[in-house]
Amino acid sequence: MSKLILIDGAKGHTGTFLIREILKTKNNWKIIASDLPSVRRKEVMSKETIFSSKLKYMEEVLQNERVEFIPADLTEPESLEPLFKDKKYDLIFHTASLYDYFASLDILRKINVEGIRNLLEIIYKSQDLETLRFIHWSTCGVYGEPKYKKDNIGYPIPADETTPYNPPNNYSISKMEQEKVLKEYCEKYKLKTIIIRSAPIIGPYQHYGTFHIFQIVNKSGVGPGIHIYPKKKRLAMPLIHVVDLVRAATFLAENDKAIGEVYNMIIDPCFQEDFFEYVADLLDVDYFNFPIWWPFYKFMSSTLFWLAKRKEKKARKLNSRPPVDLSMAGYMKHQYLFSNEKIKKLGFKFKFLDYKSTSKDTIDWYIKNGWLESEN
Amino acid sequence: MGFLASLILMFWVGWVNSYLYRKFLRKRNKDWIVFLAIISISGFWIFDSLIYFEIFDMTWLNFLPWVNIPMVDGGKYFMWNSFIVLGLDFGITHQAGMEIIAFFLLISYLFWYYFGSKLGKIFHGYRTYQQGHYMIIRPVKKYIKDREKRNLKEHKE
Numbered sequence: 001m002s003k004l005i006l007i008d009g010a011k012g013h014t015g016t017f018l019i020r021e022i023l024k025t026k027n028n029w030k031i032i033a034s035d036l037p038s039v040r041r042k043e044v045m046s047k048e049t050i051f052s053s054k055l056k057y058m059e060e061v062l063q064n065e066r067v068e069f070i071p072a073d074l075t076e077p078e079s080l081e082p083l084f085k086d087k088k089y090d091l092i093f094h095t096a097s098l099y100d101y102f103a104s105l106d107i108l109r110k111i112n113v114e115g116i117r118n119l120l121e122i123i124y125k126s127q128d129l130e131t132l133r134f135i136h137w138s139t140c141g142v143y144g145e146p147k148y149k150k151d152n153i154g155y156p157i158p159a160d161e162t163t164p165y166n167p168p169n170n171y172s173i174s175k176m177e178q179e180k181v182l183k184e185y186c187e188k189y190k191l192k193t194i195i196i197r198s199a200p201i202i203g204p205y206q207h208y209g210t211f212h213i214f215q216i217v218n219k220s221g222v223g224p225g226i227h228i229y230p231k232k233k234r235l236a237m238p239l240i241h242v243v244d245l246v247r248a249a250t251f252l253a254e255n256d257k258a259i260g261e262v263y264n265m266i267i268d269p270c271f272q273e274d275f276f277e278y279v280a281d282l283l284d285v286d287y288f289n290f291p292i293w294w295p296f297y298k299f300m301s302s303t304l305f306w307l308a309k310r311k312e313k314k315a316r317k318l319n320s321r322p323p324v325d326l327s328m329a330g331y332m333k334h335q336y337l338f339s340n341e342k343i344k345k346l347g348f349k350f351k352f353l354d355y356k357s358t359s360k361d362t363i364d365w366y367i368k369n370g371w372l373e374s375e376n
Numbered sequence: 377m378g379f380l381a382s383l384i385l386m387f388w389v390g391w392v393n394s395y396l397y398r399k400f401l402r403k404r405n406k407d408w409i410v411f412l413a414i415i416s417i418s419g420f421w422i423f424d425s426l427i428y429f430e431i432f433d434m435t436w437l438n439f440l441p442w443v444n445i446p447m448v449d450g451g452k453y454f455m456w457n458s459f460i461v462l463g464l465d466f467g468i469t470h471q472a473g474m475e476i477i478a479f480f481l482l483i484s485y486l487f488w489y490y491f492g493s494k495l496g497k498i499f500h501g502y503r504t505y506q507q508g509h510y511m512i513i514r515p516v517k518k519y520i521k522d523r524e525k526r527n528l529k530e531h532k533e
Contacts, residue, residue, distance in 0.1 A: 051523070054530045221506035222498050286497070307512065314516040323511070323519050373505040 002028040006089045008119070009096030010069065011035040013206055014137065016058040018093055018246040023064055026250065033062055034083055035096070037071040044111065047100045047208050050321055055207040055371060074115030077122065084126040091253050094119065095137045097178075099208070101171055101325035102312075108174035116178050120185045134193045135253050138179055140238060140264055141172035142197065145334040154232040158269055158339035161197070161262045168334070169327040192259045194252045196245070199266035199338065202358060203242030204365035210239065211371075212324055214279065214363060218372045223280025223287035226297065227273050233294040236337040237275040240265045241352035241361065251348050263343045270355035272332075278356055282363040283372070301332045378458025379481045382424055386485045389416045390492025395500040403504050409493075417489050421482060427451045428478065437461060452478075 005022070009015040010033030022029050036044060048055075062069050073079045074096060098111040116136075123132070144166035148156030167173045179195060186193045202210040217223050228234050245265050252258040280287035292300070308322070308329040315322040340350075352358040366372045377385065393412040401408035426432045430451035437443045437454075442463040446453055452470035454460060455478070501508035 050527075052530065053527045054533075216511065219501075219505065219507055220511050221501040221503060221508055286502070288498075304512065311516045315520065318517065318520055320520045322516055323514075375503055375505065 002030070003090040004030050004032065004087065005091040005093065006032045006034065006083065006087075007093045007095060008034045008072070008074070009094075009137075010062065011041065011057060011059055012095060013057055013203075013208075014201065014242060014245060015093075015095045016061050016205070017203070017242045018095060018249060019061045019064075019067060020058065021243070021246040021250060023061065023066060029066075031067045032083065032087065032089075033067050033069045034072045035069075036073055040073060044098060045100075046321075047102065051207065051212075055205075057205050074118055075110055077118045080118060080122050084122055088128055089132055091133050091135065092123065093135045093137075093249060093253070097137060097175070099171065101169060101327035102321050103170065105170040105173060108170050109177065112174040113177045113181060117181050120181065120191070123191070124185065124189050129189055129191055132192065133253055133259065134182075134191055135249050136179070136182055136193060136195045138195050138197045138262075139172060139175045140197045140199045140266060140336065140338045141169070142167050142176045142179065143336075143338065144168040144172065145336065148335070148337065156335060156337050158337045158341075160339045161264055161342055163338075168330060171327065186260070194258045194260075195262040196249060196252065197262060197264050197338075198245055199238035199240040199264070199336075201242050201245060202239055202362045204362060204369075206242065206362070207371070209328065211366075212328060214283065214366060214372060216324070217276070217279055217285060218283045221285050223276050223283075223285055225273070225277065225280075225287050225289045227289055227291045228297050229291055229293055233297075235272045235332070235335055237270050237272045237331075237355060238336045238338060239267050239270075239275075239355060239358055241267070241358045244350050244352050247351065248343060248348055252343075252346075255346060257346060261342075263346075264338045264340055265343065266338050266340050267350070267355060267358055268340065268353055269337055275355045275359065279359055279363065282360060298333075305329050305333055377420070377424055377427070377455075378460070379424075379455055379478070380458035382420055382458075382485060383481070383488045386417070386420060386488035387492035389420075390489040390494075391496035391499075394493045394496030394502075398497075398500050398502060398504065398506065398508075402502075413489060413493070417485055420485055424455065424482065428455050 003026070007015055007018055010019060012035070015033070015035065019031060019033060022031060035041065042049065061067065070083050071079075072083050094116065096115065098108055100108070123129075123134070142165050143159055143163045145168065146159045146163045146166060148159060151157055165176045167176045182193055182195070185191050200210050248263070248265050252263060277287055308324060308326055311322040312326045352361060363372075367374070393416060397409050397412060401412070423432075427434055428451050430449075433450065434454040435445050435447055435450045437460075438445055440461070443460055444465070445460065449470045453468075456468040456470065456474075457464075457466045497508070499508045499510055501510075507514070
């Protein structure tokens with residue numbers, strides 16, 4: 001069945017992959033793609049150029065004949081009008097967001113929270129809410145580090161979608177507030193919504209977030225082989241492959257049972273120590289085992305976190321950005337373990353379900369395309 | 377140089393060599409890591425053996441008021457009392473059977489060099505573009521400067 005769909009954040013990492021997925025699998029869907037005008041995007045998305053100016057997303061998908069690009073800025077309601085004028089959408093994929101751990105809460109609120117409010121307001125005024133479905137991108141970060149239930153050996157059980165909010169950083173706070181605004185509209189105007197809470201995204205073309213992990217391991221030349229004891233304290237590595245994320249979005253968009261629901265998008269649980277060993281292997285760097293008792297590890301990770309905090313403070317003073325944004329360093333201190341059972345039960349089949357296939361696909365691409373430094 | 381001092385120096389030379397290799401020598405020839413090890417370890421072996429067998433006479437150090445190397449078996453005395461030059465005289469005299477210990481200490485230079493270069497590799501990196509765990513403590517100002525320089529270069533390209 002032919003559908004008219006809107007994808008905002010279309011020049012971003014997930015947005016471009018979503019367009020590619022739809023072009024590949026949905027022949028009758030016509031795409032209206034939207035994103036910030038180029039100049040404004042450069043201003044807002046400094047994270048896309050500051051670490052390296054040569055790394056670009058897959059923007060060529062916007063040139064496809066089935067895609068019409070209309071620039072708009074969520075923070076300026078009047079700029080959204082051309083997107084909705086004389087158009088009745090069947091699906092709206094709201095991928096647009098400022099995903100930046102370095103940004104201040106004010107800016108994040110302005111773009112992420114006020115942005116969705118402006119978008120929902122115009123949707124409410126111009127669209128047929130009976131037929132429209134709104135697929136919203138959120139993050140597992142809204143859970144923070146939950147109070148986990150434990151299994152027989154004392155290892156935490158992955159948290160599901162009913163876990164209460166406890167966002168640990170500004171970005172996650174803004175995503176939580178975004179969800180609340182959405183839920184408000186959903187209750188008030190019966191808007192059909194689906195929320196996807198994604199784990200940190202990896203995959204080709206990704207150059208912020210988990211990309212920095214690969215970059216650091218590659219540049220340091222040694223994989224961090226930290227093995228925490230007792231084993232029940234081992235930290236998890238939450239990840240999701242961008243291809244599965246966009247596949248899940250189209251899958252959920254067409255599934256009636258998904259309406260009004262929230263879904264975690266994350267691979268099966270894996271440990272950081274296994275992930276890093278495998279990454280070191282793929283990057284052909286050294287790896288040595290360093291067993292450490294949990295209290296010592298906590299002290300060590302807190303020291304490194306403190307160091308990262310100092311670096312961030314110094315970088316802000318110099319009006320620049322540190323090598324790694326502070327919230328990313330938080331992953332070495334906290335247990336982020338979430339369940340993907342709900343979407344699996346709905347019938348979604350992951351293409352990259354474990355850390356090995358996920359990271360191999362990504363790193364192979366980085367190496368092939370020269371995104372990671374090498375001597376060649 | 378004294379056995380104990382040589383062990384410490386071997387570790388340190390291994391550490392420094394790994395930096396020199398990554399920073400200057402690897403781009404010229406990847407085998408420099410082996411050449412450096414051969415030069416350093418054999419250098420220490422030869423030098424220390426020459427002292428031990430008194431081909432190099434170390435009694436000249438007696439001009440220092442706090443040094444008192446005996447005229448007989450002075451080389452061996454110097455080797456067993458590493459820090460005599462610093463005024464730390466343990467008074468260990470050579471006795472029968474100590475040659476075996478001396479032999480194993482000399483052999484252990486290999487291990488100490490390897491240990492130093494391995495830790496150096498972790499700290500400095502191995503390949504030309506790597507920076508090792510030094511990245512963790514690298515000053516932010518320097519990092520930002522390098523990043524800006526690289527971005528400018530990429531932009532020009």
